[in-house]
Amino acid sequence: MDEQITIDKVLNNNVVIAKHPSYQEVVLIGKGIGFSKKRGDFISFNKADKTFLLKNENEKQQYVNLIPHIEEGFIDFMNDLLFHIENRMGQELNEHIHVALTDHLAFALKRTQKNLQFTNPFLPEIESLYPKEYQIALEVVTMVYDKLGVQFPEGEVGFIALHIHSAVTDKTLREINRHNQLITNLVEIVEETMHVTIDKHSVDYHRLVQHLHRAIDRVYQDESIGDEIRLANMLKDEYPVCYNLAWKLIKVMQKQLNKPVDESEAIYLTIHLQRLTKKS
Structure with a gap:
C-alpha cells in the first residue's frame, strides 16, 4: 500500500520529518526525498530507505539542529553504517542511536581532520565487556576509512562500541560510562593494594572485569548468587589478603552505586583476585 503522509519539516534533500496518522511524527531518510518539497506537501511513506520515530522531544530537537550542519552524503552513509550495525548485532537498535551516533561521528570526523585526538581511558574495559560491539565498531x-579516507584513532573504536551497546541495551551512555569508571577504579584499587600491574590483555583480567560488570548488574536487579558461609570462611582463612581486598571493593561499589551489595560477592571476587595476583 502506497501511504501518503504530510511533510512537517524538510531538514535537507535527503531527510524530512512528516506527520503519520498512527505514529505521529516520523523521520524519513532517502535520496532526494526532500528535494523541492515544502511543509504541507504529501510524500509517499514507501519512498524512504529508512524511517524512524523520535518520540523524545529533546532528541528530535537535537536531530533537527544537527542535520543542517552535516553533508547530505554523510546522512546516506550513516544509513549504511546503522544498517550494518543492526544486521551484525542481529537486533533492532534503540532509535536514539540515529541522533547520538550521527552527532558523535560527525564531530569525530572534524576532530580527526584537525588532528585533535580524544583518548579513551576505558578502552581495555570496553573491549573486555562488550567484545561483539567492539568488533562491530x-x-x-x-x-x-574506506568511504571517506579518514583513519579514526583507536580510542574512537571504544566510543562507537559504547554507542552500539547503549542502542541494544537501552542504557544511557552516562550510565554505561559511570559503571566503566567504577570498574576502572576497582581495578586500580586491586593494583595498588596488591602492588601489581595487571596485564589488561590477560584472560584473568577479562574474567575479573566481566565479574565486576555482572556484580553491578546483580546489584541493580537485587539478585543473590547464593549463601556459601563455609566456602567464605575457608577462603577467609586461606587467602586473607584477597578476601579483605574483595570486601574493600564491595564497600567501594556500595558507596558508588548507593545500593547494598550481596555478601556472597566476596567469595567469587576472592577467587578472581587470587587467580589474578598469583599470575601477576
Missing part, C-alpha cells in the same frame, strides 16, 4: 571505523 572496528568494522564501522574500517567503513569510514
